[in-house]
Amino acid sequence: DxxxxxxxxxxxxxxxxxxxxxxxxxxxxxxxxxxxxxxxxxxxxxxxxxxxxxxxxxxxxxxxxxxxxxxxxxxxxxxxxxxxxxxxxxxxxxQPIPRKLSSKVYSFHIFGLNEDTRKNVESAVIRIRGVISVIIDTGHQRCVVRVMENITPQILTEHIAKETKLEARLILRNKFRQEVLVDLGKSENGGGDNGTEDANLPEYLPEEESPVKEKALYSFGRLRTSAASWVRTATSLFQNSFYW
CATH class of the missing domain: 1.20.930 (Transcription Elongation Factor S-II; Chain A)
Structure with missing residues (x-):
């Protein structure tokens, strides 16, 4: 550089x-x-x-x-x-061409992150083997970490909690592109892929499907018969309303 x-x-x-x-x-x-x-x-x-x-x-x-x-x-x-x-x-x-290692970026919200705790958080994260870079934003209590692909976010949150006694939650986006905070400590036994944006979202009430009423169904044959009847009625109206 x-x-x-x-x-x-x-x-x-x-x-x-x-x-x-x-x-x-x-x-x-x-x-x-x-x-x-x-x-x-x-x-x-x-x-x-x-x-x-x-x-x-x-x-x-x-x-x-x-x-x-x-x-x-x-x-x-x-x-x-x-x-x-x-x-x-x-x-x-x-020699064969070595495989290029890829990396991942995780964003965390760390409760209690400020100027007094910043150094402890930074020191705890950079000591993890496989961490490439760390960016700390104390104003928003954010920590952005770039790591090798074999490092999971659970490893980071557990190490932060162990070394600093602070709670870190993974920041994801739901299907509405809204940020959600995921508590990895409570979701370790849950299903789903941590890389998806819809992981660990709040449960919604099941949508009950109302029974389809028979009157709501209208077959094409009945529609064609109704249209023909309407045309005959309109023709009769014109014939009776005008003198020829």
Whole structure:
């Protein structure tokens, strides 16, 4: 992500040595992966920021040395990267293409979620193996979680309750596109698919079908006879009402 790289380059100019050190070490981790070399070199400001950091007055010599080392690694990257791409092509030809893992997004309403409990909820969720990202909205007491497809919403709600003592309910939409809160703790033994929008909706009274009255049925033959009778009546009326 070039936006992240540009932010790291911007952070290198910070007057706080801890921020500069953290930015350098982050870039160092990216440099260790050879596939990142081209994007690091092509992102505007990264090489320039590293050079300025290596020459900055008053900066710790260790940080200057690290910046210079990163510059040298990026400058030597093309030849190695070309060799790496050749090795990668040969490897891809001999190995089957791995299956891409899919993810799911779940939205929860967490009772008691506020600025005081936000950190606890966030920490509890991100510790679950298979969680990809977490978005917290304390204003609406919402928590949106992206997880691997093997993680069920029950796992998330149970872990939140265990770690934070807060009640989380899954947000679904019914057939009228209205949001409903589903208590997964009470619906574990119930039937139905959790992925459907009509899951765990309130029960409605059964619709009693009123008996069909015989008078309500009108056969096509009777309708045709009635129409013929109506035409004869209208014809007779015209004949009796006018003089010819």
């Amino acid at each position: 070039k936006t992240v790289l540009q932010f790291l380059a911007y952070s290198l100019d910070s007057e706080d040595n801890e921020i500069t050190e953290a930015s350098l070490k982050t870039i160092e981790l990216l440099v260790h992966n050879n596939r990142n070399h081209n994007i690091l070199r092509s992102t505007f400001g990264v090489s320039e920021a590293l050079k300025a950091t290596s020459e900055r007055e008053g900066l710790d010599d260790v940080l200057k040395s690290l910046a210079q080392e990163l510059i040298m690694k990026l400058e030597d990257a093309p030849a190695f990267h070309t060799r790496y791409r050749s090795m990668k092509l040969n490897s891809e030809q001999s």
